[in-house]
Amino acid sequence: MEENTFFAIISVIITASIFIIVKIVELTKFRTLLGSGKATGVIFIIIAIAEVMYLAVTLKILSPAIEVVTSLSAILLFFTFIYLNKLQNAISGMSIALGRRINVGSKIEFENKSGKIIQIGLTKTIVELEDSRIMLIPNKKFDEEVSVVTNSKIPNKKFEK
Numbered sequence: 001m002e003e004n005t006f007f008a009i010i011s012v013i014i015t016a017s018i019f020i021i022v023k024i025v026e027l028t029k030f031r032t033l034l035g036s037g038k039a040t041g042v043i044f045i046i047i048a049i050a051e052v053m054y055l056a057v058t059l060k061i062l063s064p065a066i067e068v069v070t071s072l073s074a075i076l077l078f079f080t081f082i083y084l085n086k087l088q089n090a091i092s093g094m095s096i097a098l099g100r101r102i103n104v105g106s107k108i109e110f111e112n113k114s115g116k117i118i119q120i121g122l123t124k125t126i127v128e129l130e131d132s133r134i135m136l137i138p139n140k141k142f143d144e145e146v147s148v149v150t151n152s153k154i155p156n157k158k159f160e161k
Helices: 002-028 036-058 065-082 084-098
Strands: 107-110 113-120 124-129 134-138 147-150
Touching (some): 036 065, 036 084, 084 124, 113 134
16 A cells, blocks of 8 residues: 555655646746637646546546446547647647747638737637737637738737727
8 A cells, every 4th residue: 555655645746746847838828829828728628537546546536437437538539529720720720829920910811801910819819900800710710711921910909899
């Protein structure tokens, strides 16, 4: 039992370190990406569930852990299919935040319309068209259909409703 307790303590330390690293990445790399707190919250929940399951098996607290993990995996797979579009847009949003091709202030063309990016969110980007209308573009469209005309950086201003 002593060896299992040692591994459990090491596991908790590693998990806490991962939480800290994810939070640092969110605050440094994704600070301008609206909605990134939701994504890291989901990551924290997944890591916490995995850690609890590991501790339960290691410390022999929960003997039917395999059934619980299987059930949770099935539920996670179900929700992945339901929210696949949101997940694709969120991953694209993180890619935009990490990349340098698209920034707030970039001029773009999409569906025969031109405009300037005024805000980049986790799942969608807000563009002010030349006629002052606002268009919301799903982030996954930036890999498929959006052309970046210029890549100028301007300070990130909040979109007023």
